[in-house]
Amino acid sequence: MNDLIAVLVAGVAQGVPVFVVASGLTLIYGVLHVLNFAHGSFFLIGALIVTTTLQGPSLGAFLGSILLAGVGVMAIGVLSEVLVFRPLYKAGSTVSFLGAFALFLALLGLATLVWGTNPRTVAYPSALDGSFSIGGARVGQYDLALVAVGVVIAAGLWLLLTKTSLGTRVRAVSHDRTMALALGIRAGQVSTIVFGIGAFLAGVAGALIAPVSSIDEGLALSSDYMLPAFIAIIVGGLGSVPGALIAAIALGILESLSFRIAPSLSGFSYYLVVAAFLMFRPQGLLGSAARSTAMAR
Amino acid sequence: MNLIARYSPTATKLGLPLVAGFAVVAVLVPVFYGGSPLFTWTTAAAWVLFAMATSVMFGWTGLLSFGQAAFFGVGAYAMALLNTHVPDMPGLVMLAVGAGAAGLLAALFALFALRTSGAEFAILTLVLAQVLWLLTYRVPGLKGEDGFHGLFAIKIWNEPLTSDLELWYYTIAVVGVCCWLLWLLYRSTAGMAMRAVRDDPWRAAALGINVRRVQVGAFGVSAAFSAVAGALVAQGQGVVGPSTLAFSISGEVLVACLIGGMSRFAGPMLGAVVLIWVQTLLSNVFHDSNVFVGLLLLVIVIALPKGLVSLPDKVRGVRRRWSGSPPPPSGPASAERPSSDGPIPAESVR
Numbered sequence: 001m002n003d004l005i006a007v008l009v010a011g012v013a014q015g016v017p018v019f020v021v022a023s024g025l026t027l028i029y030g031v032l033h034v035l036n037f038a039h040g041s042f043f044l045i046g047a048l049i050v051t052t053t054l055q056g057p058s059l060g061a062f063l064g065s066i067l068l069a070g071v072g073v074m075a076i077g078v079l080s081e082v083l084v085f086r087p088l089y090k091a092g093s094t095v096s097f098l099g100a101f102a103l104f105l106a107l108l109g110l111a112t113l114v115w116g117t118n119p120r121t122v123a124y125p126s127a128l129d130g131s132f133s134i135g136g137a138r139v140g141q142y143d144l145a146l147v148a149v150g151v152v153i154a155a156g157l158w159l160l161l162t163k164t165s166l167g168t169r170v171r172a173v174s175h176d177r178t179m180a181l182a183l184g185i186r187a188g189q190v191s192t193i194v195f196g197i198g199a200f201l202a203g204v205a206g207a208l209i210a211p212v213s214s215i216d217e218g219l220a221l222s223s224d225y226m227l228p229a230f231i232a233i234i235v236g237g238l239g240s241v242p243g244a245l246i247a248a249i250a251l252g253i254l255e256s257l258s259f260r261i262a263p264s265l266s267g268f269s270y271y272l273v274v275a276a277f278l279m280f281r282p283q284g285l286l287g288s289a290a291r292s293t294a295m296a297r
Numbered sequence: 298m299n300l301i302a303r304y305s306p307t308a309t310k311l312g313l314p315l316v317a318g319f320a321v322v323a324v325l326v327p328v329f330y331g332g333s334p335l336f337t338w339t340t341a342a343a344w345v346l347f348a349m350a351t352s353v354m355f356g357w358t359g360l361l362s363f364g365q366a367a368f369f370g371v372g373a374y375a376m377a378l379l380n381t382h383v384p385d386m387p388g389l390v391m392l393a394v395g396a397g398a399a400g401l402l403a404a405l406f407a408l409f410a411l412r413t414s415g416a417e418f419a420i421l422t423l424v425l426a427q428v429l430w431l432l433t434y435r436v437p438g439l440k441g442e443d444g445f446h447g448l449f450a451i452k453i454w455n456e457p458l459t460s461d462l463e464l465w466y467y468t469i470a471v472v473g474v475c476c477w478l479l480w481l482l483y484r485s486t487a488g489m490a491m492r493a494v495r496d497d498p499w500r501a502a503a504l505g506i507n508v509r510r511v512q513v514g515a516f517g518v519s520a521a522f523s524a525v526a527g528a529l530v531a532q533g534q535g536v537v538g539p540s541t542l543a544f545s546i547s548g549e550v551l552v553a554c555l556i557g558g559m560s561r562f563a564g565p566m567l568g569a570v571v572l573i574w575v576q577t578l579l580s581n582v583f584h585d586s587n588v589f590v591g592l593l594l595l596v597i598v599i600a601l602p603k604g605l606v607s608l609p610d611k612v613r614g615v616r617r618r619w620s621g622s623p624p625p626p627s628g629p630a631s632a633e634r635p636s637s638d639g640p641i642p643a644e645s646v647r
Contacts, residue, residue, distance in 0.1 A: 029416065033416075035416045035419055035420060037363070037423065084595065084599065087599055088598065088599065093415060093416065094359075094361050094415070095598055097361060097363075097415075097416075097419050098361070098551065098555070098594065098598045099595065099598045099599065101363055101548060101551070101594070102548070102590075102591050102592075102593075102594030102595040102597075102598055103591065103595060104591070105544075105545060105548050105587045105588075105590050105591030105594065106587070106588060106591025106592050106594075106595055107591070108587050108591070109585045109586075109587030109588030109589070109590075109591055109592075110588060112585055112587070113585060113588065221423075221427050221544060223427070223428075223431050227424055227427055227428070230420045230423070230424055231420075231424065233420075234413070234417050234420060234421070238416055238417060267431075267435070271424070271428060274421075274424075275409055278409045278410065278412045278413060278421075279409065279412070282412040282413050282417075
């Protein structure tokens with residue numbers, strides 16, 4: 001029982017940054033039909049901004065630099081949407097995938113030019129550096145804080161998407177772009193905003209994992225965060241934010257469990273899950289069947 | 298090429314101009330180059346094969362892979378492992394084993410990954426390459442960052458290669474034979490089926506083409522020849538490390554394909570030579586290949602999404618705009634590169 005709580009909290013804490021990245025990816029895919037590989041670079045740049053801006057161990061300073069990371073990456077995201085993806089929009093999805101991959105490589109290279117290739121680390125904020133026991137299980141304070149942040153971001157996204165006019169427009173464009181345009185929704189503007197939100201989330205996620213991970217180039221496609229995020233959006237169904245949430249958290253818990261039960265499998269549980277999903281439910285948990293129309297099975 | 302085709306269709310069909318072209322290049326390059334430029338040409342030759350192999354998947358069949366480095370790396374690592382464990386095996390057999398391993402891996406992967414649409418498939422190819430890259434660090438037998446050395450000792454048949462010139466002849470011969478095989482495939486009904494699947498998977502299916510089988514087959518062939526290219530590069534450099542599986546490799550080969558343009562058979566070959574030479578000449582300016590490849594790919598994708606071969610049309614369009622006449626109608630459909638992405642054909646069929 002004690003073990004179970006510790007495993008669950010660790011798993012959810014592992015899943016939260018993955019969810020934050022994946023939600024941005026899946027939102028962007030839903031609205032722009034672009035698979036934003038550059039999210040890996042956004043994530044890395046978010047973490048790198050924290051390494052530069054963080055002053056002192058206080059919680060306030062940490063929150064401040066998280067916000068800075070989010071806003072900084074959002075600026076990069078909006079710029080890249082306007083400069084790269086908008087011209088490519090008409091050219092079809094293959095070309096915009098290529099554009100996204102190119103942007104990923106370019107931003108990654110620029111980030112290493114600016115920050116260098118040496119791994120960096122960030123100390124835990126002093127208020128969250130420790131652990132306490134819940135029913136006998138040792139739980140890290142930072143892990144618990146991550147869980148709380150995850151709840152806040154999930155709730156915030158849900159409110160944004162279902163209760164605001166912007167959210168309605170985002171869902172409309174995601175559902176049927178042509179019809180949304182016909183109804184007078186400025187789809188271009190919505191795309192830019194969504195790209196900004198997605199980039200903001202990626203920056204925040206990068207900032208959140210700064211204390212728990214070594215920060216170097218490898219983070220941009222790391223097996224701990226970015227690859228699981230890509231897998232989470234496939235398992236959850238492309239374009240579905242709730243799907244990404246469920247998939248990211250479930251995969252985090254599964255990974256944490258497999259680390260406890262069968263350590264040799266750890267790191268690979270994601271790939272086994274995605275293989276199983278591709279076999280039996282290629283459209284993902286909450287994806288619509290119409291999206292996934294693999295040819296002539 | 299057209300002239301030859303008019304006078305002797307059979308020669309073209311058998312790929313004689315291609316073979317002759319390779320023979321001429323093989324003889325001429327050592328006449329003009331030696332030392333390190335010759336080595337650059339050797340690398341470029343291996344990349345010619347890599348770009349052609351990628352074009353089988355991307356240009357012919359319309360499957361976009363962001364993980365070609367996976368198969369390139371499998372070829373290189375197969376070579377290194379065989380050299381470590383069975384050093385007496387002839388190098389050409391090692392090439393074949395590596396190609397077979399990569400082809401099987403790719404076909405198995407494609408059987409799973411092709412159950413999804415274009416977007417998920419693109420993610421999965423990236424994930425595959427990255428997982429293999431991670432495995433080189435996790436599996437002790439693959440030696441992590443240290444990698445393998447001493448690949449110069451590989452005996453091609455009975456003797457190891459002793460000079461840059463021998464390496465050049467060996468590389469260009471293997472590349473020539475592989476490209477010739479690809480030409481035969483291109484002209485075969487299987488090659489035609491691949492292009493049909495690229496242009497319109499639904500219509501291809503309606504014509505009785507087994508779309509999935511064609512796609513899986515193209516993926517396997519592409520991977521097998523990519524592995525040969527990877528093994529050739531590994532042999533040339535003498536070392537194999539995780540960098541053969543890096544995602545910048547996947548990007549570079551896409552750049553090579555796109556520079557040349559894939560609407561012609563030889564486009565990717567041209568692109569690979571241009572890429573390797575530009576990279577070598579600019580290596581003092583750009584230390585980090587990611588920036589270089591990324592920016593280059595961005596420029597190509599935004600300015601010339603259809604490669605250098607689309608330049609004449611582009612120029613004509615700009616001139617028309619300047620002269621003030623209305624542009625031809627171009628909706629998303631007409632501007633779109635043929636692809637097998639699920640959502641778009643699906644909606645147009647419904």
